[in-house]
Amino acid sequence: MFSRIPLSALIGLTITGLFFLVAILAPWIAPYSMTDASGSVWEPMSWTHPLGTDSIGRDLLSRMIYGARTTIFIASMATLLSFSLGSILGLTAAVIGGWFDQLLSRFVDLLMSIPTLIFALVVLSVMPSNLFTLIMIMGILDSTRVYRLSRAVAVDINVMDFVEAAKLRGEGRLWVIFCEILPNALSPLVAELGLRFIFQVLFLSALSFLGLGIQPPEADWGGMVKENKDGIVFGIPAALIPAAAIAMLAISVNLVADWILNRTTDLKGGRSGQ
Amino acid sequence: MASKGGTLLEIRNLAIGATAYTPGERPRDITIVEDVSFKLEKGKVLGLIGESGAGKSTIGLSSMGYGRGGVRITGGEVLLNGRDILKGGLETLRKVRGKEVCYVAQSAAAAFNPAHRLIDQVVEAAVSHNVCDRKEAERRAVELFRALSLPDPENIGRRYPHQVSGGQLQRVMTAMALCSEPDLIVFDEPTTALDVTTQIDVLAAIKEAIRRTGVAALYITHDLAVVAQVSDEIMVLRHGKMVEHGTAQQIIGAPREEYTKALVSVRAISHEEKEQKQDAVLKVENITAAYGGAKGVKVLKNVSVEVHPGQTLAVVGESGSGKSTLARVITGLLPPMEGSITFNGRTLSPALKERSKDDLREVQMIYQMADVAMNPRQTVRTIIGRPLEFYFGMKGKERDERIAELLEEIEMGTGFIDRYPAELSGGQKQRVCIARALAAKPKLIICDEVTSALDPLVADGILKLLLNLQKIEGVSYLFITHDLATVKAIADSIAIMYRGELARYGSKSKVLKPPFDDYTDLLLSSVPEMQIGWLEKAIAGRRMESAGN
Numbered sequence: 061m062f063s064r065i066p067l068s069a070l071i072g073l074t075i076t077g078l079f080f081l082v083a084i085l086a087p088w089i090a091p092y093s094m095t096d097a098s099g100s101v102w103e104p105m106s107w108t109h110p111l112g113t114d115s116i117g118r119d120l121l122s123r124m125i126y127g128a129r130t131t132i133f134i135a136s137m138a139t140l141l142s143f144s145l146g147s148i149l150g151l152t153a154a155v156i157g158g159w160f161d162q163l164l165s166r167f168v169d170l171l172m173s174i175p176t177l178i179f180a181l182v183v184l185s186v187m188p189s190n191l192f193t194l195i196m197i198m199g200i201l202d203s204t205r206v207y208r209l210s211r212a213v214a215v216d217i218n219v220m221d222f223v224e225a226a227k228l229r230g231e232g233r234l235w236v237i238f239c240e241i242l243p244n245a246l247s248p249l250v251a252e253l254g255l256r257f258i259f260q261v262l263f264l265s266a267l268s269f270l271g272l273g274i275q276p277p278e279a280d281w282g283g284m285v286k287e288n289k290d291g292i293v294f295g296i297p298a299a300l301i302p303a304a305a306i307a308m309l310a311i312s313v314n315l316v317a318d319w320i321l322n323r324t325t326d327l328k329g330g331r332s333g334q
Numbered sequence: 335m336a337s338k339g340g341t342l343l344e345i346r347n348l349a350i351g352a353t354a355y356t357p358g359e360r361p362r363d364i365t366i367v368e369d370v371s372f373k374l375e376k377g378k379v380l381g382l383i384g385e386s387g388a389g390k391s392t393i394g395l396s397s398m399g400y401g402r403g404g405v406r407i408t409g410g411e412v413l414l415n416g417r418d419i420l421k422g423g424l425e426t427l428r429k430v431r432g433k434e435v436c437y438v439a440q441s442a443a444a445a446f447n448p449a450h451r452l453i454d455q456v457v458e459a460a461v462s463h464n465v466c467d468r469k470e471a472e473r474r475a476v477e478l479f480r481a482l483s484l485p486d487p488e489n490i491g492r493r494y495p496h497q498v499s500g501g502q503l504q505r506v507m508t509a510m511a512l513c514s515e516p517d518l519i520v521f522d523e524p525t526t527a528l529d530v531t532t533q534i535d536v537l538a539a540i541k542e543a544i545r546r547t548g549v550a551a552l553y554i555t556h557d558l559a560v561v562a563q564v565s566d567e568i569m570v571l572r573h574g575k576m577v578e579h580g581t582a583q584q585i586i587g588a589p590r591e592e593y594t595k596a597l598v599s600v601r602a603i604s605h606e607e608k609e610q611k612q613d614a615v616l617k618v619e620n621i622t623a624a625y626g627g628a629k630g631v632k633v634l635k636n637v638s639v640e641v642h643p644g645q646t647l648a649v650v651g652e653s654g655s656g657k658s659t660l661a662r663v664i665t666g667l668l669p670p671m672e673g674s675i676t677f678n679g680r681t682l683s684p685a686l687k688e689r690s691k692d693d694l695r696e697v698q699m700i701y702q703m704a705d706v707a708m709n710p711r712q713t714v715r716t717i718i719g720r721p722l723e724f725y726f727g728m729k730g731k732e733r734d735e736r737i738a739e740l741l742e743e744i745e746m747g748t749g750f751i752d753r754y755p756a757e758l759s760g761g762q763k764q765r766v767c768i769a770r771a772l773a774a775k776p777k778l779i780i781c782d783e784v785t786s787a788l789d790p791l792v793a794d795g796i797l798k799l800l801l802n803l804q805k806i807e808g809v810s811y812l813f814i815t816h817d818l819a820t821v822k823a824i825a826d827s828i829a830i831m832y833r834g835e836l837a838r839y840g841s842k843s844k845v846l847k848p849p850f851d852d853y854t855d856l857l858l859s860s861v862p863e864m865q866i867g868w869l870e871k872a873i874a875g876r877r878m879e880s881a882g883n
Contacts, residue, residue, distance in 0.1 A: 221707040227686065228665055229724060229774075230694040243711035 065319070072315025079128060079309050086129040092119035094126040095277045102288075102296045114298055115287050127279040127302060132309075134195060134280075135260035141199030142256060146206025147249055151237045153207075154214035165211070168204045176201050177266060184272045194273065198263055202256060209252055213245040247321070254317025258310045265306055281306050342415065342517055342550050343374040343397055349409035350392050350401065350574075366392050366405060367574040376517070379544060379551045381565030381582070383558055383597070385789035386760075389574035390554045394520045397552060398435045399427045415517065432459035436511035440523040442503040446495040452506050453491025460514035471513060478509035481546060482539040501532035505539050512543055519544075520552045525560060529652040529816065530860040537563055537862075538873050556789065558597050559862035562586050563869040570594050582866055598864060600790045605801065607842045608826050613679075614640035615777050615810050616664070616697075621673035623663050633659045634670070635834045640827075641778060644804060646811040648821040650857070651831035657814045660831075661780045664812070665699055678777065695725045698771035702783035704763035708755040714741075714766055715751050721773040740769040743806075744799060761792035765799065772803065780812045785820060797824055818861045822846070830854055 065073070082089065092098045097117035098109070105112045111120040153161040171179075180197050187193045217223060218241065226240050265282025267273035274280040276287070281302040288299035350367040367389040374380050382390040396407055399419045411418045419430055431437075436459065439445040446455060457471035466474070472491070479487035482505040495503060504524055511519045524540065525533040541564050544551055555561050561568055561582075568585040570577040570593065578591045589595045621637045624630040633656045641647045649657045662668040664675060666686035675682045677697065683689055701707035708717050718737050722728040728736060738748045744765040755763055764784060771779050781800070785793035801824055803809065815821060821828060821842075828845040830838040830853070837853045838845055850858065859872050 221701045221703060222709045224667070225699065225701070225707055225770075226709075228667070228694065228699055229721060230689075230691050231724065240709055244709065 068315045069319035072312040072319070075308060075312035076316060079312070080132060082125055083129040083132040086125045090122040090125040092122040094118070094122055094279050102291050102294075102298060104296075111301055112296075112298060114284070115291065120284075120298055120301060123279040123284060124281075124302060124305060127281045127284055128305070130274055130278060130280040131261060131264060131282070131306075134191065134198070134264055134274075135257055137195045138198035138202065138260045138264075139253065139257045141195060142202035142206050142260075143249075143253060145199065146203035147210040147242075147245075148237075149203075150207040150210030151214045151241055151245070152233075154211050154218050155233055155237055155241065161211075164207070168207050171201065171204050172208075176263070180263075180267060181270065181272055184267070189272065189275060194264075194267075198260055202260060202263070206249075206252065206256065210245060210249060213248055214241050217241050217244050251317050251321035254313050254320065258313050261306060261309060340376050341373050341413075342376045343552075344372075344413040345393070345397065345410065346371050346413070347410040348393065348396060348407070348412065350389070350396060350405060351408045352405045365574060367396075370410075370571070370574075370576050372569060372576075372579060374518070374550055374552070376550055377548045378566045379553055379564055381553045381555065381561035381568040382571060383555060383561050383568060384571035384577075385556060385791065387573070388571040390556075390571050391522050392574075393571070394522055394552050394554045395437075397518065397520060398431050398437060400431075429463070432516075433463040433465065433514055434516055435518045435520065436514065436516045438504075438507050438511050438519060438521045438524050441527050442507045442524075443495065443500060443527075445507065446503065448495050451492055451494060452498070456491060456506065456510040456513055459510070463514055465514045475509060475513055478512050478543070479506070481543055482506075482509055483535070484509075499532075501528050501536050504528065504536050508536075508540055508543060512547055512549065515547070516549060518550045518552070520554070522554045523556070526555065526557070530818070530862075531652060531856055533560075533862075534860040534869070534872060537869055540564065541869065557862065558586070558600075558790075559864045559868075562864060562866050563862060570597065586864060586866060596791055600794050605822075605824050608642075608645050610642045610645070610827075610841070612643050614676075615643045615678055616641040616812070617676040618660070618664065619674050619676070621660070621663055621670045621675070623659060623668055623670040625659075625668070632671075633834050634663065636673075637831075637834075637836055638673075639829050639836070639839060641810045641812055642826070643777070643810055644808045645826040646804065646813050646824050647827050647829060648813045648815060648825035649829045649831060650815060650818060650821055652816060652857075654833070655831040656834040657831050658782055659834075661699070661782050661812070661814055664780060665697060691725065695721075695774045696777045697780065698774050698776040698778070699780045699782065700764075700767050700771050700784050702787055704760065704767050704787075705755065707767050708763065708770075710755055713752050713754055714758075717755075717766060718769050718773050721770060725774055736773070740773055743772065743803065744769045759792075760788055761795060764788065764796055768796075768799065768803070772807065772809075775807075776809060778810045778812060780814070782814045783816070784813075786815065786817060793820075800824065818858065830857065 095118070098119050099113040099117050101113065101115060101117050103109055103113040103117070109119050109121065111124065114120050114123060149164060153164045180201060183197055184193070223236060223240050226236055264273055264280065265285070268280050268282030269286045271286065274283050276283065284302040285299050288296070291298050292300070348367055348370045349365065351363055351365050353361050354364050355361050370393060372380065382393060384390045392402070392405060395402055397412055397414070399412060401407055407420060412420050414430060414434060419427060446452070453472060453475060456475045457468060460466055460471040460474070461468050465471070475491060476487050479490055484490050484502055484505055490498065490502075490506070498506065508524070521540065525536050528536060537560065544564070553561055553564050565582045567580065568582050569579040570585065570591070572593055578585065578589065578594045585594060586598060589598050617640050619638045621634055622632060623634040624632045637660060639647060639649070649660060651657045659668065663670050666682070666684065666689055669684035675684070677693065682693055715734075715737060718740055719733050722733050722736055737751060741748055741750060746762060746765055750758070750762070755766070758766065785796050788796065797820065800811065804811065813824060825842050827841045828839070829836055830845065832853050838851060845854070846858070859875060862868060
């Protein structure tokens with residue numbers, strides 16, 4: 061089946077896979093400790109420190125590897141949360157309709173009317189800053205977008221004859237949502253999943269950059285850009301490396317998402333697994 | 335204007351192809367039309383007839399040098415007035431289209447630009463090709479409106495497309511085609527989307543316009559009875575190849591090829607009306623229903639019908655007559671404002687939610703569009719198996735055996751069990767829908783226009799299957815349709831609906847026996863018969879009547 065994957069998707073798939081592998085294997089492949097200084101400040105690239113050292117002399121490669129772990133883990137968890145929350149509520153709102161739909165949709169409108177970053181900054185500065193709150197806030201704020209999409213898709217599918225046939229058969233709501241509507245809404249949702257994951261990475265990086273995300277000495281890419289940003293004036297590239305990693309992950313996941321979207325856009329199409 | 339006689343259009347060995355992009359497969363070239371040749375004399379009408387996918391529209395458009403959406407003309411010549419228009423390039427084509435050849439599309443409602451007044455669109459081709467100036471073009475247009483018997487010909491052009499009815503719009507489009515006085519008009523299913531009572535007027539108007547202006551025409555349709563009324567010659571097409579070509583008389587009266595014979599004899603199913611011995615299985619009494627609450631428009635007014643066990647009630651009417659709404663009321667999708675529904679002696683609760691599982695099981699529904707009536711992500715096994723599981727708790731082997739049985743019953747066989755709907759043909763899809771309904775062992779099946787999206791031969795097969803199943807299973811049908819030929823073929827009793835009311839109701843023999851009320855008479859006399867000269871007779875009959883009144 062690999063012969064049918066276009067080159068761009070193959071590249072995206074490889075790079076994304078590599079990033080995830082690095083994230084999972086972080087403790088075994090990182091050459092130095094994440095927290096201890098192992099050289100002097102902002103050493104250039106060398107054989108002992110392939111990417112140089114950071115603002116307080118820690119090995120940058122090791123921090124990049126651990127950073128991948130933190131960033132990807134939090135982004136994945138937040139995406140998972142935003143997806144399950146957003147799509148289930150969206151599909152339910154479309155099927156039930158009426159006041160339930162109105163209530164949820166207006167609430168989502170309310171959430172969306174506040175700029176996400178500002179909203180998150182306010183909440184995070186009040187709540188205790190730990191992994192759980194971070195994931196919750198990122199997930200819930202992002203689920204509004206997923207809700208909108210899944211509701212829009214489901215409203216279209218809900219009026220089709222096969223859904224009416226299921227309702228006439230006497231099927232319950234759960235069957236209608238999960239067996240009739242969800243399989244047909246899946247392809248746009250899966251493509252959106254890729255995009256949402258990237259937005260989570262960017263969101264987390266932005267929060268960390270502003271000092272409200274991952275707290276030092278834990279490493280994450282956004283925080284690393286912040287720590288090393290002063291070096292840029294002296295011509296030291298330490299801040300650019302995590303920034304480049306964020307960009308690369310974003311692009312590679314997008315390449316995969318594009319491919320999935322292209323492959324399964326046909327609503328009437330045959331097997332989804334072909 | 336073209337003088338009589340001489341060849342206007344000659345198509346030689348036309349071949350048309352396209353590239354198919356099946357998802358997950360390599361793109362491959364397919365042939366749409368192969369080796370089709372014909373000549374059209376000036377002032378004559380050639381009917382192109384065939385099922386969907388026969389290539390009739392493609393051939394029609396190729397006479398304007400046009401290939402729709404990725405279609406390529408791969409070989410052959412199209413000679414119009416002696417020139418091969420395929421060789422000229424875009425500039426030549428631009429001069430030919432709209433001036434020498436005009437096109438009348440199937441759905442006028444979709445073909446008109448809703449943002450412009452009708453008159454602007456009607457005169458556009460004539461003015462831009464410098465056939466005449468705008469004033470002259472408008473004068474011609476008004477004349478054509480009058481000739482096509484449109485109401486208020488002086489002012490109708492100032493309206494927008496949405497302000498006139500579908501039948502009128504189709505006539506305006508014919509006027510548009512005639513306005514630049516072309517030599518040839520391509521009519522692509524101009525009456526297919528219309529109700530029968532409207533179709534007859536449009537047909538008469540088109541025929542009269544052709545006769546008066548002496549224009550030649552290609553008339554594309556899938557309905558042999560319609561094409562017989564307007565054509566001098568008929569060409570039967572199938573899978574992009576010519577099957578038979580002859581005069582209209584010969585094709586209708588003495589078809590030579592098997593396929594043509596089948597087309598001519600379609601709807602020849604005869605069905606003996608059954609006696610009403612037992613009590614009615616379904617009694618609908620004094621139903622009044624509206625969309626949008628009590629203040630909404632009433633779609634059904636005081637309708638009462640009965641369906642007897644093992645029999646078929648056909649509900650006939652034009653679009654908007656409320657026949658599909660009746661089905662929605664019976665199934666419980668639309669609770670009625672007044673009236674009651676009795677099924678098998680017990681009263682059905684008006685709303686779907688309050689009905690018991692058995693009530694739901696015993697009334698099943700088959701839809702018009704089989705494509706969207708089945709979940710595209712489920713296999714035939716799940717589609718038919720789910721009602722078995724849901725109503726009877728069947729699982730595993732028992733369920734699979736019953737599915738196989740049902741597939742046998744619908745004459746498809748077990749080879750289809752793991753197919754997805756997209757991998758079935760239109761007729762097969764409808765058969766699977768029938769099997770799904772049968773799986774519930776219903777007493778009543780509501781068939782909502784189940785054959786109107788199918789080609790005539792396929793539709794015939796479905797009707798035969800339904801009749802056969804009725805004999806075996808003893809199931810009753812409530813058969814909703816706009817097609818009177820279908821009604822005659824399968825009904826035991828008939829309800830004719832008009833604007834939400836019952837216009838006529840009773841057993842088939844009674845309903846189809848004169849004296850008729852006005853609407854039934856209009857409806858019955860509008861159904862095209864496969865007989866040359868029927869149109870003139872029907873129109874003449876109507877004139878006499880209105881003169882007598």
